[in-house]
Amino acid sequence: MPTEVTTTGPAPEEIKSLNEECGVFGVWGDPHAAELTHLGLHTLQHRGQEGAGIVGKTPEGLRRHYGFGLVAEVFAQPASLQQLRGDAALGHVRYATAGGRILENIQPLLFRFTDSAIALAHNGNLTNAASLRAQLEANGAIFQSTSDTEVLMHLVRRSPAPTFIGQLKAALNQVHGGFAFAILTESGLYAAVDPNGFRPLVVGQLPSGGYVVCSETAALVAVGATFCFDVEPGELVEITDAGLVRDHFTTQTQLAVCSMEFIYFARPDSEIHGVNVHLAREKMGRRLAQEQPIDADIVVGVPNSSLSAALGYAQESGIPYELGLVKSQYIARTFIQPTQALRERSVRLKLSAVPAVVAGKRIVLIDDSIVRGTTAIQLVQLLKDAGAKEVHLRIASPPLRFPCFYGIDIQTTKELFAANHSVSQMKAILGVDSLGFLSVAGLEASVGLKTTAPNGGLCVAYFTGEYPTPLDDYEPHLSEELSHLAINIGEVSA
Ligand code: SF4
CATH class of the missing domain: 3.60.20.10 (Aminohydrolase, N-terminal nucleophile (Ntn) domain)
Incomplete structure (x- = not known):
């Protein structure tokens, strides 16, 4: 039995x-x-x-x-x-x-x-x-x-x-x-x-x-x-x-691979439909440098999923890549803490700035995406506390403004930073000197799937609100969500 x-x-x-x-x-x-x-x-x-x-x-x-x-x-x-x-x-x-x-x-x-x-x-x-x-x-x-x-x-x-x-x-x-x-x-x-x-x-x-x-x-x-x-x-x-x-x-x-697989989820050593994830991220970083240039001293990536894009940004801009942030190898997960102060401390346990690298520097900080914005606020503060002169945040994906119903845990716009704030509002809340995102066209070109399908064979609904399929049971929920939304979808920098 x-x-x-x-x-x-x-x-x-x-x-x-x-x-x-x-x-x-x-x-x-x-x-x-x-x-x-x-x-x-x-x-x-x-x-x-x-x-x-x-x-x-x-x-x-x-x-x-x-x-x-x-x-x-x-x-x-x-x-x-x-x-x-x-x-x-x-x-x-x-x-x-x-x-x-x-x-x-x-x-x-x-x-x-x-x-x-x-x-x-x-x-x-x-x-x-x-x-x-x-x-x-x-x-x-x-x-x-x-x-x-x-x-x-x-x-x-x-x-x-x-x-x-x-x-x-x-x-x-x-x-x-x-x-x-x-x-x-x-x-x-x-x-x-x-x-x-x-x-x-x-x-x-x-x-x-x-x-x-x-x-x-x-x-x-x-x-x-x-x-x-x-x-x-x-x-x-x-x-x-x-x-x-x-x-x-x-x-x-009709092919519509989740673009977040390339941006964040998949391992850099994986290949999806013939495209290596690390190389796609590196291209996103290169394209980001073209679309969102800035005069700075060093490029710093948020470990680990943003390192490929940071490398690409550094290569394209000519600004040297530096190890300004390090991640603890032994704190696998950040547990929910009962108070905001403890929660902030747990982010600091996971990531720390290298003062000898960042002090007095104008930094281009590369992150793969901004979801709720809470981690980005901590990271910027970490760098400023370590003596960074300027922090210019560059995001290697477009602003996440719509929910996902295909297998990601964000199903409401309330949780999304970019769904509720303009880019200049986000810049002010994050406390950065400038903020820039990759465009949707830039994302599609960087991944470069060999297909004639719309959006370069990617699902980009998170960024555009154009879902590749009817949403069935979620349709009324989405309409209700979107009725409160007042954002400019094309806006990518401030
Ligand atoms: S909506 Fe976003 S997270 Fe969901 S499948 Fe499409 S690209 Fe991926």
């Missing part, structure tokens, strides 16, 4: 800036599938720190271990992984957007039926999950979790199609929004990406001949797998002992 083991306990609270919903990693056809998945999840840890889980295809069937916390915390006991050993596995790291923070929402979700068992891992957010769930419940469905992901499994099981692939295709055609799904059964590993390809998903091959499906190419490298292909919008990949089959659940597709 299969068993399930869970690690319970309080989930750590974070000061949220921007959080990806999750990362997925699956293996088919390798005797070390569980161990490889464990390694792969470590590599994808930046995509979600709230919870982690692995389902292993063992000789006794699908077994699961999951819990709140980092991968190292959830799998602290060797036995937790040993019991999942077999020739296939599926893992997940989670940051909750839809559904909230309860143990039942930690993925992979595992469903047991009289004839089979199915594990499901999802990266993204379904825009019509609430209405689909209401319909399903009205027809007698009983849900175990509050996660939007569970809807897919109900749709699969209710499909009259004669094969699992047929049922899966029928279900995938009913869910809308952003999704990269990986699904494990005792017969195969399946991967599917929404018709816009918002969230990345790649397939690689192991030296053993087995296959890997995962969110980022960096995780392929970590387990010694060779990159095969990006799962394309609308694609359904089936991997079984008979081999790999590329199929489509729809051909009504």
